[in-house]
Amino acid sequence: MPRISIIPSFELESGDVLNNITVGYERWGTLNDTGDNVIVVGHSLTSSPNAQSWWSGCVGPGKALDTDKYFVVCANVIGSPYGTVSPISVNPSTGKAYGLSLPQATIRDTVRLHKVLLDRLGVQKIAFAIGGSMGGMQVLEWAQYGSDYIRGMVPIAVGARHSSWCIGWSEAQRQAIYADPDWNDGMYDLNAPPTSGLAAARMMAMVSYRSFESFEAKFGRDKNQHGSFQTATWLQHHGDKLVNRFDPSCYVYLTRLMDTHDISHDGFTYQEVLASLDQHALVIGIRSDILYPLQEQEELYSTLPQANLEILEGPHGHDSFLIDQDELNDLVLHWRQQQIDPLIDSSLEHELDCCACT
Amino acid sequence: MPRISIIPSFELESGDVLNNITVGYERWGTLNDTGDNVIVVGHSLTSSPNAQSWWSGCVGPGKALDTDKYFVVCANVIGSPYGTVSPISVNPSTGKAYGLSLPQATIRDTVRLHKVLLDRLGVQKIAFAIGGSMGGMQVLEWAQYGSDYIRGMVPIAVGARHSSWCIGWSEAQRQAIYADPDWNDGMYDLNAPPTSGLAAARMMAMVSYRSFESFEAKFGRDKNQHGSFQTATWLQHHGDKLVNRFDPSCYVYLTRLMDTHDISHDGFTYQEVLASLDQHALVIGIRSDILYPLQEQEELYSTLPQANLEILEGPHGHDSFLIDQDELNDLVLHWRQQQIDPLIDSSLEHELDCCACT
Numbered sequence A, B: 001m002p003r004i005s006i007i008p009s010f011e012l013e014s015g016d017v018l019n020n021i022t023v024g025y026e027r028w029g030t031l032n033d034t035g036d037n038v039i040v041v042g043h044s045l046t047s048s049p050n051a052q053s054w055w056s057g058c059v060g061p062g063k064a065l066d067t068d069k070y071f072v073v074c075a076n077v078i079g080s081p082y083g084t085v086s087p088i089s090v091n092p093s094t095g096k097a098y099g100l101s102l103p104q105a106t107i108r109d110t111v112r113l114h115k116v117l118l119d120r121l122g123v124q125k126i127a128f129a130i131g132g133s134m135g136g137m138q139v140l141e142w143a144q145y146g147s148d149y150i151r152g153m154v155p156i157a158v159g160a161r162h163s164s165w166c167i168g169w170s171e172a173q174r175q176a177i178y179a180d181p182d183w184n185d186g187m188y189d190l191n192a193p194p195t196s197g198l199a200a201a202r203m204m205a206m207v208s209y210r211s212f213e214s215f216e217a218k219f220g221r222d223k224n225q226h227g228s229f230q231t232a233t234w235l236q237h238h239g240d241k242l243v244n245r246f247d248p249s250c251y252v253y254l255t256r257l258m259d260t261h262d263i264s265h266d267g268f269t270y271q272e273v274l275a276s277l278d279q280h281a282l283v284i285g286i287r288s289d290i291l292y293p294l295q296e297q298e299e300l301y302s303t304l305p306q307a308n309l310e311i312l313e314g315p316h317g318h319d320s321f322l323i324d325q326d327e328l329n330d331l332v333l334h335w336r337q338q339q340i341d342p343l344i345d346s347s348l349e350h351e352l353d354c355c356a357c358t
Helices: A107-121 A134-145 A164-178 A181-186 A195-209 A212-218 A230-243 A248-259 A270-276 A294-303 A317-323 A325-357 B107-121 B134-145 B164-178 B181-186 B195-209 B212-218 B230-243 B248-259 B270-276 B294-303 B317-323 B325-357
Strands: A003-011 A017-028 A038-042 A071-075 A126-132 A152-156 A280-286 A307-312 B003-011 B017-028 B038-042 B071-075 B126-132 B152-156 B280-286 B307-312
Touching: A003 A107, A017 A107, A038 A107, A038 A134, A071 A107, A107 A134, A107 A248, A126 A134, A126 A325, A134 A152, A134 A248, A152 A325, A164 A195, A164 A248, A164 B164, A164 B195, A164 B212, A164 B230, A181 A195, A181 A248, A195 A230, A195 A248, A195 A317, A195 B164, A212 A230, A212 B164, A230 B164, A270 A294, A280 A294, A280 A317, A280 A325, A294 A307, A307 A325, A317 A325, B003 B107, B017 B107, B038 B107, B038 B134, B071 B107, B107 B134, B107 B248, B126 B134, B126 B325, B134 B152, B134 B248, B152 B325, B164 B195, B164 B248, B181 B195, B181 B248, B195 B230, B195 B248, B195 B317, B212 B230, B270 B294, B280 B294, B280 B317, B280 B325, B294 B307, B307 B325, B317 B325
Parallel strands: A038 A071, A038 A126, A126 A152, A152 A280, A280 A307, B038 B071, B038 B126, B126 B152, B152 B280, B280 B307
Antiparallel strands: A003 A017, A017 A071, B003 B017, B017 B071
16 A cells, blocks of 8 residues: 655755655565665666556565565655645645756665655665666665674665666657757646657667567567568557556656766765675675666675675566576575575564564 | 669569669679679678678778779678668659558568679679678578679678577567657658657667677766766667658668578578589688678588688677678688689780770
């Protein structure tokens, strides 16, 4: 069930202050007495906080994100239209939607905001944070709260900073939105958004999320009854689908948010920051990912002091973390049982004792 | 120097007939008496027939495309705005530009049209055809005239048919153009073309032509003085640059032309057609190419009966065939000297004798 928390005041890294903003989130399972059986899930670009819907193979009783043993929380990032403050939220000082006048937040800002939420929920420690793509960026920011607070992390299909390659893809997609006449420099009527531009951006993104091999296997050069390539028809379908559930200014804002991703800070290089993150880490890469290529995860693995590396070998490209869920679930479950469960089992046992008493 | 030839009537594979159409081309060197010292160059999507400008490392005296020994011809494809009939040509039956009412040609059509041109120029045999990307598609069509007519071929960074992956990239780029208000279903005023859409499409294409590694090395996360990522600035520059030299309807038409690429015909599979092409072939692949991945060239190599395979190992992605010209020149020069020069040396010697007489 979608939930909302209202934060009276929140200062961004830029110094801009947002007042009375919402944070949307979903939660599953029960927080234990010691407040440390917590799994934080980071969602990706266009996903909602309903992780159970888009990660049904990984979230649930007995699964890697075990809702019987753990309290699983997924909060919406700043700029996304699923409950947290975004360009389509009302600016309290004008009574109108922010649009792109919403100050640009960073991945770090969004994790700091989510920390405020977790504090409210009574979370004392995070067992591990997990996420793919933009979700993985959040994981690497969470880890910087230190191993006393967050015991493990599972960054998937991500690097320590958004690469210039990914910034290039982002920019090309934004330009497709800007080219739509209804864009109007982001000050469009919310009843007439630039849907053609957003659909074009989404189609571009959908190709980049997959791979040569998966497209060959799925479509080949097959045509539909109207003589169009199935590839094109499928892309148009996905473009239209996103238009019905996402806002173009949020898309622009969030791609810029991803472009801010860089764990370096305060004079420390990203390598130095990585080397300081001594949590148990399970780094997961995807062999066929063209956007966040395996070399980025290999770098995480070789620089993090306590990391394992696992690789999804399927052909589905970047989206594999949303497609090959059974394989992903097995990898994370095994790692969790080895590295994380022992750290919180005493509190779990304590809870079981209590249950036996009643 | 750009040249034009006028063809009174030409029938496309579709059955449509084009009347009084132009073919633009450029040529270097001198045709020998036997008319067989001919190298045909296929140009890529947005290139002009001026191969000496974009392949200066490969075209010239002593180079792989040796303009002292060979007669080098590069003709403009149907649909490109550099001299051959295209959407911006005048339709003789209306007196107005064709726009997208120009019947859709195929790669095969364009090579058939270029054959008419070569016949006019007195060409008896082609020593070899060479080209990368869309140029490579033309090479594979040329080869089907048989080894009595065309003795060698150098397809670069291409496959036997346009993959669904590449069709996907094409379609996403077209959609970016369609999203521009000035597109007007292709019936736009030529003085007010949909430049924003074309620029967005070009930016998308420019990313896909490069690689993660080359972007990292070139830009990293550097920003310019206005706080924009260098990656984005560079892409915008390339978007703007194309707008000044290319027409949006030609871009749409040509990407559709590439999507037609499929050497299968008349009930023969593309593998059967490949197996029938017994010319000397030098297949060149690019390790870092995400668009036309190496496996496509490995398939050409393993199915063509007389092929060598060479690989450009640099980081520059699909564009490597335009960037790593010295390396490319060495590969093609060596192959030409081994496989092609001996076949026409008798006629070359004959010419030298003639020169000695005068």
